[in-house]
Amino acid sequence: xxxxxxxxxxxxxxxxxxxxxxxxxxxxxxxxxxxxxxxxxxxxxxxxxxxxxxxxxxxxxxxxxxxxxxxxxxxxxxxxxxxxxxxxxxxxxxxxxxxxxxxxxxxxxxxxxxxxxxxxxxxxxxxxxxxxxxxxxxxxxxxxxxxxxxxxxxxxxxxxxxxxxxxxxxxxxxxxxxxxxxxxxxxxxxxxxxxxxxxxxxxxxxxxxxxxxxxxxxxxxxxxxxxxxxxxxxxxxxxxxxxxxxxxxxxxxxxxxxxxxxxxxxxxxxxxxxxxxxxxxxxxxxxxxxxxxxxxxxxxxxxxxxxxxxxxxxxxxxxxxxxxxxxxxxxxxxxxxxxxxxxxxxxxxxxxxxxxxxxxxxxxxxxxxxxxxxxxxxxxxxxxxxxxxxxxxxxxxxxxxxxxxxxxxxxxxxxxxxxxxxxxxxxxxxxxxxxxxxxxxxxxxxxxxxxxxxxxxxxxxxxxxxxxxxxxxxxx
Ligand SMILES: [Zn+2]
Numbered sequence: 001x002x003x004x005x006x007x008x009x010x011x012x013x014x015x016x017x018x019x020x021x022x023x024x025x026x027x028x029x030x031x032x033x034x035x036x037x038x039x040x041x042x043x044x045x046x047x048x049x050x051x052x053x054x055x056x057x058x059x060x061x062x063x064x065x066x067x068x069x070x071x072x073x074x075x076x077x078x079x080x081x082x083x084x085x086x087x088x089x090x091x092x093x094x095x096x097x098x099x100x101x102x103x104x105x106x107x108x109x110x111x112x113x114x115x116x117x118x119x120x121x122x123x124x125x126x127x128x129x130x131x132x133x134x135x136x137x138x139x140x141x142x143x144x145x146x147x148x149x150x151x152x153x154x155x156x157x158x159x160x161x162x163x164x165x166x167x168x169x170x171x172x173x174x175x176x177x178x179x180x181x182x183x184x185x186x187x188x189x190x191x192x193x194x195x196x197x198x199x200x201x202x203x204x205x206x207x208x209x210x211x212x213x214x215x216x217x218x219x220x221x222x223x224x225x226x227x228x229x230x231x232x233x234x235x236x237x238x239x240x241x242x243x244x245x246x247x248x249x250x251x252x253x254x255x256x257x258x259x260x261x262x263x264x265x266x267x268x269x270x271x272x273x274x275x276x277x278x279x280x281x282x283x284x285x286x287x288x289x290x291x292x293x294x295x296x297x298x299x300x301x302x303x304x305x306x307x308x309x310x311x312x313x314x315x316x317x318x319x320x321x322x323x324x325x326x327x328x329x330x331x332x333x334x335x336x337x338x339x340x341x342x343x344x345x346x347x348x349x350x351x352x353x354x355x356x357x358x359x360x361x362x363x364x365x366x367x368x369x370x371x372x373x374x375x376x377x378x379x380x381x382x383x384x385x386x387x388x389x390x391x392x393x394x395x396x397x398x399x400x401x402x403x404x405x406x407x408x409x410x411x412x413x414x415x416x417x418x419x420x421x422x423x424x425x426x427x428x429x430x431x432x433x434x435x436x437x438x439x440x441x442x443x444x445x446x447x448x449x450x451x452x453x454x455x456x457x458x459x460x461x462x463x464x465x466x467x468x469x470x471x472x473x474x475x476x
Contacts, residue, residue, distance in 0.1 A: 002040075002041065002042040002043070002044050003042065003044065003251075003252075003253060004044045004045075004046075004246075004247055004249075004251055004252040004253070005036060005042065005044065005045050005046070005252065005253045005255065006046050006048075006238075006242055006247035006248065006252050006253070006254045006255065007029050007032060007033050007045065007046070007047045007048075007255050007257070008029070008047070008048050008049070008238050008254075008255070008256050008257065009025045009026050009029045009048075009049045009256075009257050009258075010025065010052075010256075010257070010258050010259065010262060011049065011050040011051055011052040011095065011097070011234060011237055012050075012051055012052060012080060013051075013052050013055070013057050013058065013133075014051050014052065014053045014058045014061075014072065014073040014076040014077060014080070015057035015058050015060070015061040015076070016061070016076065016300060017076055017079045017080060017083065017307065018080050018083050018084070018307075018308075019298055019305045019306060019307055019308075020291065020293075020298065020306050020307070020308055020311060020324070020336075021290065021291045021298040023083070023084075023087055023308045023320075023324060024288065024291055024324050024325075024328045024329065025257050025258070025259060025288060026049055026084055026087060026089045026091075027087055027089070027321050027324055027325060027328075028257055028286075028288065028325065028328075028330075028392060028394065029047060029049075029089075029257045030047070030087075030088075030089045030090055030091075031321075031325065031394050031446050031447050032255075032257075032389070032392060032394075033045050033047045033090055034090060034445070034446030034447075034449070035389050035446045037090075037446075038445050038446050039380060039384075039442070039443075039445070039446065040389075046092050046093075046241075046242075046245055046247045047090060047091045047092050047093075048091060048092060048093045048094075048095055048237075048238070048241045049084060049089065049091045049094060049095075050093070050094050050095035050096055050097070050237060051073070051076065051077045051080055051094075051095075051096050051097070052097055052230065052234040052237075053073040053077065053096055053097045053098045054097055054098070054216055054217040054218065054227070054228075054230050054233055054234075055133050055214065055216065055217065055230030056130045056133065056213075056214050056216075056230075057130055057131070057133060058072060058073055058076075058216060059214060059215065059216035060130070062216075069216045070098070073096075073098060077096055081094055082309065083307055083308045083309055084308075086308050086309045086312045086317065087308050087312065087317060087320065087321065088317050088318075088321070088449060088450070092245075093241050093245075095237050095240065095241055097233055097234055097237055099240075101240055101244065102236070102237055102240040103218050105236055105239060105240040105243070106218050106228060106232075106233050106236045106240075107218065107221045109236050109239065109273075109277050110207070110220060110221055110222075110228055110232070111221045111222070112276075112277040112278065113165065113207075113273065113276045113277050114221070114222055116276050116277070116278075117166075118165055118166040118169065118276045119163050119164065119165055119166075119207060119222075120163065120164055120166070121161065121162070121163050121164070121223075122161075122162065122163075122164050122204075123159070123160070123161055123162075124158055124159070124160055124161075124162045124164075124206050125158065125159045126157075126158060127141065127155050127156065127157060127158070128155070128156040128157075128158050129147035129149070129150055129153065129155055129156075130150075130153060130156060131147060131149060131150030131153045132147060132149060132150065132261070133230045133231060134231065135158070135205070135206055136155065141155065149261055152299075152301045158213075160209070160210050160213060161210060162206040162207070162208050162209060162210070162226070162229075163206070163207050163208040163220065163222070163223070163226060164204045164205065164206055164207065165204060165205050165206075165207045165232070165272075165273070165276075166204055166276075167202045167203065167204050167205045167268075167269065167272055168201070168202045168203060168204050169272075170202070170271075170272035170275060170276070171198055171201065171202050173271075173272065173275055174198055174202075174268055174271060174272060175195065175198050177271060177281065178191060178194055178195055178198070178267065179195060182281070183267070183271055183281055183282060183283065183284070183285065184283065184284040184285070185267050185284075185285050185287065186284065186285070186286050186287065186391070186392070187286075187287070187331050189331070190260065190263055190267075190287040193263070194263065194264070194267045194268060197264060197268065198268065202268070205269065206229055207228065207229045207232040208220050208223070208226040208227060208228055208229050208232075209226065209227055209229055210225060210226055211225050211226065211227055212225075214227055215227070217229075217230065217233065218233055231265055231269070232273070235265065235266070235269070235270045235273065236273075238254075238256065238270075238282075239274075239279065242254070248279065248280060249280065250280060253283045253284070254280070254282040254283050254284070255282070255283065255284045255285075255286065256270075256282055256284070256285045256286070257286050257288070258285060258286070258287055258288075259287070259288060259289075259290065260287050260288065260289055260290065261290075263285070263287045266282075266285050266287075267285050267287075270282070286392055288328075288329050288330055288331075289329030289330075289331065289332050289333040289334065290329055290333045291324075291328060291329055291333070291334055291335075291336055292333060292334070292335045292336070293306065293335075293336060293337065294335070294337045295335055308320065311341075314474075315341065315345055315474070316450075316471070317450060318447075318448035318449070318450050318451045319345055319349055319471060321447060321448060322348075322349060322398065322447065322448060323336070323341050323344055323345070324336075325394045325395060325398060325447060326344075326348075326394075326395050326398045326399070327340075327344070327395075328395070330392070330393065330394075330395050342474055345471065345474055346473055346474060348402060349470070349471040350470075350471040350472070350473045350474075352402055352405050352406070352409075353402075353405060353451070353470060353471070354469065354470040354471040355409075356405050356408055356409045356412075356437075357437055357455055357458075357467055357470060358466075358467055358469065358470070359409075359412055360408075360412065360430075360433045360434060360437050360464075361437075361458050361459070361464055361465065361466050361467040362466060363412075363417050363418065363430060363433075364430050364433070364434050364464035365463075365464045365465055365466050367426065367427075367430055369426075369427050369430060369431075370462040370463060371430075371431060371434050371435075371462055371463075371464060372462050373460070373461060373462055374435075374438045374459065374460045374461075375460075379435075379439050380439055380442040380443050382439060383400065383401055383404060383439050383440060383442075383443040384397055384400070384401075384443050385397070385400065388400075394447060397443075397447075398447065401440055401443055401444060404436070404440060405440065408433065408436050408437075408440075411432070411433060411436075412433065415429045417429050417430055417433075434459065434464060437455065437459055438459050438460065441455040441456055441459060441460075451470055454467060454468050454470060455467060455470070
């Protein structure tokens, strides 16, 4: 039996619907899951995404809209799911932190950590950013006293009784975990950042808020006047589904995909929580950068939000997947724009992939030759470096395949099959080109599942058919 792999993305706040900035991570995790299923023959994959529905941001959004918290988060949950589904994301569970099984797991987990002596009551005096749903020290704020990630929000000054988690107790444990690569943190730059953060020393962290401040949350099992702090609650979502489906044990490789703004919660807080409650810690955390649009951060207050469904209806789902994976923030932040997307679409998709495939389909379909049945993923590894999958470098895989496509286009121009009279020679040339298209189709299957189906319909039987237009040109 193949190795069990549990893949998760972050879950999104329900104060607003997700935008293309959130889409990248879902696609990246999806492609990794599909590589395992489609090309590595591993069906023991479980993939979760979802919504983080408690906390002050959701509560305030509900108050502002004059609806109940539950009505608001359910509305956003449905819209988020529609956005994610438009991207053809093959998740196994879309988890909500208001789901009953999750609430039960969160209570059980909190109690375990409390019983282990790692939760105590104390006073918290300091700052809080509601955008991050996180406590802040002065050094984490900019010179104007704002959160750098949420400069338009007012920083809250808190003075309240909370329960705290003995995070500092786990400093040594976390250092050994990350430096010893028991928990792999990728890319390397982010791993160094996490170690540096540990070197500065961890402070114990609040794991509850008083109900007179935040009422929308899970009441703690030890004090009915407090709700579980939204991050402590949200991180447990992974465990909820992992335990239920048998994907949280020593035989499973647990991989979290997260953005750089929430790296610490996943690489440093979550493993300490798991250790305290007596569970296995994750094996790998992949931390990606942010997408900017026309050189600006994507945000509601800047009015530049684009939803995935808007891009999908203009360009098609596989073009969106391609563009974000090839030019997205796999290591550093990346900048995208509609103009750039249109030019990449026409140059690399309509022209590069679409035109090359259609030229070969045309030549092979009029030739009357039989090219024998094809079953993928034969020879697909000529096109893909497996190491790139392990390191999540889908951008590198795409660059390699597109280099191949241009060589293939060059091959057609050089040999000019339309002028070859010698039938045996013609069949040799066309066979090579047909096989190259077949291998390329199999290689891009996890990345562009719909395009794969279109190419395979035309190319995977003995008689090659004229293919549908894969990417109709778009005018700018
Ligand atoms: Zn913030």
